[in-house]
Amino acid sequence: MWDEANGITDHDMFVAVHGGYGYISFQDSTIGKCYSVGASESPGVEYDDDEFPPGSGITTDQLTDAITEFLETRAIPTCITWR
Numbered sequence: 001m002w003d004e005a006n007g008i009t010d011h012d013m014f015v016a017v018h019g020g021y022g023y024i025s026f027q028d029s030t031i032g033k034c035y036s037v038g039a040s041e042s043p044g045v046e047y048d049d050d051e052f053p054p055g056s057g058i059t060t061d062q063l064t065d066a067i068t069e070f071l072e073t074r075a076i077p078t079c080i081t082w083r
Contacts, residue, residue, distance in 0.1 A: 013070060014050045019043065021057025024066055025050050026076050036066070037081040056083075 011028040021042045027033040035056040042057025058066075058080060066077035076082070 011074070014047070015063065015067060016045065016047060016050075016052075017060060017063070018045045019057070020060075022060050022063025022066075023050075023052045023057055024063060024077075024080070025052065026082070028076070031076060034076075034082040036062075037083050038062075 012026070014023075014025045016023045019042075021038065022036075023038075023045055024036045025033060035052055036058050038056050038058040040055050042055055044054040044056070045052045062080055065079045069077040069079050
């Protein structure tokens with residue numbers, strides 16, 4: 001746990017698919033909340049736990065690669081660009 005008193009885990013990754021785009025956010029104790037850099041035409045998407053800015057939607061292949069890398073390394077995926 002990163003912040004056990006508040007129930008915050010040592011890392012957090014949120015993944016969604018909307019309108020044919022993949023959306024991914026990441027944060028941990030050393031990296032503030034960041035979002036993938038995606039297609040400029042991808043719309044912003046809002047969920048209960050996250051609000052993805054316009055231009056953060058990536059291809060589903062990129063999303064799959066990022067999830068796979070995360071599961072293998074338990075670290076922020078480096079196969080995509082972040083902001």
